[in-house]
Amino acid sequence: MAKVLIFVTRYLAYASNIVFAHECRNALMQMGVDAEICDIMSEEDAEQILLSHAGKKYDALLDFNSILPRVMAEKEHFIDMIDAPFFDYIVDHPLYHDPILKQPVKNLNVICIDRDHVEYVKKYYPHVKKVGFLPVPVGIHSSLMPFERRRDTLLFTGSYYPPEKFEKIMNELPEEVCRLCNSMAEILIAENDDSITCSPEEAFDRALTDLGKNANEIVVQVASDDCYSDDITAYRILLNKCFVADIYARAVLRRKAVYKAVDKGVNILLCGNEWDISGLCDRKNVEWIKDVDYREVSGLISSCKAILNVLPGFTNGIHDRVTMGMMTGTAVVTNSNKFIDEFFTEDEDYLGLSHITDDSATLKNIAGHGFKTAEKLFSRETFTEGLVKALGIV
Numbered sequence: 001m002a003k004v005l006i007f008v009t010r011y012l013a014y015a016s017n018i019v020f021a022h023e024c025r026n027a028l029m030q031m032g033v034d035a036e037i038c039d040i041m042s043e044e045d046a047e048q049i050l051l052s053h054a055g056k057k058y059d060a061l062l063d064f065n066s067i068l069p070r071v072m073a074e075k076e077h078f079i080d081m082i083d084a085p086f087f088d089y090i091v092d093h094p095l096y097h098d099p100i101l102k103q104p105v106k107n108l109n110v111i112c113i114d115r116d117h118v119e120y121v122k123k124y125y126p127h128v129k130k131v132g133f134l135p136v137p138v139g140i141h142s143s144l145m146p147f148e149r150r151r152d153t154l155l156f157t158g159s160y161y162p163p164e165k166f167e168k169i170m171n172e173l174p175e176e177v178c179r180l181c182n183s184m185a186e187i188l189i190a191e192n193d194d195s196i197t198c199s200p201e202e203a204f205d206r207a208l209t210d211l212g213k214n215a216n217e218i219v220v221q222v223a224s225d226d227c228y229s230d231d232i233t234a235y236r237i238l239l240n241k242c243f244v245a246d247i248y249a250r251a252v253l254r255r256k257a258v259y260k261a262v263d264k265g266v267n268i269l270l271c272g273n274e275w276d277i278s279g280l281c282d283r284k285n286v287e288w289i290k291d292v293d294y295r296e297v298s299g300l301i302s303s304c305k306a307i308l309n310v311l312p313g314f315t316n317g318i319h320d321r322v323t324m325g326m327m328t329g330t331a332v333v334t335n336s337n338k339f340i341d342e343f344f345t346e347d348e349d350y351l352g353l354s355h356i357t358d359d360s361a362t363l364k365n366i367a368g369h370g371f372k373t374a375e376k377l378f379s380r381e382t383f384t385e386g387l388v389k390a391l392g393i394v
Helices: 013-030 046-051 094-101 115-124 163-171 175-191 200-211 215-219 231-241 243-263 294-301 320-327 338-343 360-378 380-391
Strands: 003-008 034-039 060-064 086-090 108-112 130-133 151-157 268-271 286-289 304-309 331-334
Touching (some): 013 060, 013 294, 094 108, 094 115, 094 231, 094 243, 108 115, 115 231, 151 243, 151 294, 163 175, 163 243, 175 200, 175 215, 175 231, 200 215, 215 231, 231 243, 243 268, 294 304, 294 320, 304 320, 304 360, 320 331, 320 360, 331 360, 360 380
Parallel strands (some): 003 034, 003 060, 060 086, 108 130, 151 304, 268 286, 304 331
8 A cells, every 4th residue: 555644734824724635635545545734833852753654665755836846854855764755746936946956855746737837947946856747636515505595795815915015125135136136027027917828937028137137147146156166056046035026016917906806896705814914804895804725725715705815826737726716616707827728718708807797697697507517627636636646655
């Protein structure tokens, strides 16, 4: 019997990784795999718990947005002390994970939720053994609420990110890095709205060209000389340092989409931190609740007729807000990208950001059609097959 160890090492957004870890365990056990969860997030003796697995053999190790490749024990990478391939399931752009992905772990593998992210990892981290694509598990909500009984509300789950906060951070960077980030952010905002077509690395490339520079000429401002030895390394280090440009662009596009819905008079429920400083919470069609644990999110989504999603820079993948929305029979309002255009039809499976509406009949049709399409793509059985294949334990 194959054995897989799944780690829960830290708290990701709204405890989403806890849900993902248990969904993976359930999926693997249904396939007859011995799947165990090692949850050290709140354990005082976390180091000893980790070291208790040293010297053991597994068919695969799995973690989400992992920090484990940086963990050292007795001058050795902890992951290398276990006889197993390690899989880092990255649920956002790999540019944010350069400090992890660059680690010289002997058997490092990656799973991405965007097909363009797969190509990015292959290009900039050639030491990674295997890179796969698999949208995160969401399952089917066990008790779908009848559409007529749902709240006439558009739900948005996600915190408010004040663009000004990240603009300030950019402006405090070294001069050329600041110019690069501002140019990169302008490109991302201009190119990405109803459809996400421009990736962070594409905007980065164009911004470098506009400045008449290459990464090697600028990276010295943010990294010591011994941090990079070739063009690829310099590129990924500098792009990682420019992450704030991507966050700033996301914040602008997120605020724009939410304001658009509110200004249309649609009733909207904002679920996340800091919306009280957005200027929206006093609007009569806006309700706000603070962050909800991810384990409660599917029930919250299925209580509303529609959910709003603003893709976080994904050009060829899908966010769990979309999959969970569709799989709970909720109408999804989202921008698109190559992946969504390939598998879903606008105005049938989902509504574009420019088509936000509170018309109940329209939302019901979208929800029903979207559920049928998503069920074929994101059922637990489909995910299980994909996970077993990605981990190489078929």
